Amino acid sequence: MTAMPTALxxxxxALRDGSRAEHEAAEGSAFxxxxxxxxxxxxxxxxxxxxxxxxxxALEDAVRSRAGDPLVAAVHDPGxxxxxxxxxxxxxxxxxxxxxxxxxxxxxxxxRAYAERLAECAHGWGGLLVAHHYTRYLGDLSGGQAIGQVLxxxxxxxxxxxxxxxxxxxxxxKPYKDAYRSRLDALGLGPEDVERAVAEVRAxxxxxxxxxxxxxxxxxxxxxxxx
Numbered sequence: 001m002t003a004m005p006t007a008l009x010x011x012x013x014a015l016r017d018g019s020r021a022e023h024e025a026a027e028g029s030a031f032x033x034x035x036x037x038x039x040x041x042x043x044x045x046x047x048x049x050x051x052x053x054x055x056x057x058a059l060e061d062a063v064r065s066r067a068g069d070p071l072v073a074a075v076h077d078p079g080x081x082x083x084x085x086x087x088x089x090x091x092x093x094x095x096x097x098x099x100x101x102x103x104x105x106x107x108x109x110x111x112r113a114y115a116e117r118l119a120e121c122a123h124g125w126g127g128l129l130v131a132h133h134y135t136r137y138l139g140d141l142s143g144g145q146a147i148g149q150v151l152x153x154x155x156x157x158x159x160x161x162x163x164x165x166x167x168x169x170x171x172x173x174k175p176y177k178d179a180y181r182s183r184l185d186a187l188g189l190g191p192e193d194v195e196r197a198v199a200e201v202r203a204x205x206x207x208x209x210x211x212x213x214x215x216x217x218x219x220x221x222x223x224x225x226x227x
Contacts, residue, residue, distance in 0.1 A: 009194045012181035015134055018198035022205035027143065029212035030219060036147065038154035044215070044222035045151065046093040049164070051111040051211055053086045053103040058115035059136060062122035062129055071126035072133075074183045079169025080137045092161030110214040114207040121200070127193055130184070131200035135208075138180065140165070141173040 026032070034040050035048070060081050066072045087099040094102055121128040148165030151157060159166075170176045189197065215222075 009189070009191055011184040011187060011189055011194055011197060014194050014198050015131070015184070015201050018195075019135075019201040019205055022202045022209070026205045026208045026212060029209060029216060031212045031216040031222075034219065034223070036150050038150055039224055040219075040222045041224050042093060042155065044218075046090070047106070047218070047222075048215060049086060049089055049093055050099075050103045050106045051108050051215070052164075053083070053090070053099060054106070054108065054111040055114050055118070055211075056082045056086060056136075057103075058118040059132060062118045063133060065122050066126060066129055069126035069129075071187060072129050074187055075130055075133050075180065077169070080140075080167065082140065082164055085163035085166070088163040089161045108211075108214060110207070110211040114211060117203065117207060125193075125196065127189065127197045128200045130187075131197045132204050134180075134184065135201050135204040138177055141167065141170065141177055145173070 031040075031044075031048075035044065060083055063072060063076055067076050090097065090099040090102065118129075118132060121132060144165055148162050152159065152162060155161075167173070
């Protein structure tokens, strides 16, 4: 009897399921919990946004530098890039400041470590950058949308300062995310490479946990006065 060929593992499912614990830990951080509860002030979000600027500068530089890699090319989409939207939002949350200078002046070991990891991935196997691309952008198109809605209500923004969550190139997130996951699965990675990618997604969520923990150490100053 001829043996049936072994199906290749679903990369999208492996990335989701293999990093579930780390993902939930990042989402459940004290800083994120209080941000989603509308309990934090403008300074908290400004400081978060400044750290994100460091992260996305590194991520988008790395992805563009490897755009010719077949793995990276499968997910690379300039329409997802967030750096310009972060700068637009900082004009609202930190008016009168130069976003690059302001982000560079933030003493954030967590943001620097995240950026350094991304820079290292730019010189390695393309699947590592795919893992970070997946973690950040699919997160922005998923749970990130809830953060934007909470901020809009909490600060009565009417959309101001929330460009980061508005993907003009993605009018309908669900079909886009479904197509993105299909592109991941079409990469045809073998089991060992799938596990390498899963391990890097876990690392990405740990870097996010560290960033939230760093912000969390300043929660007493970030909390809004009780009504």
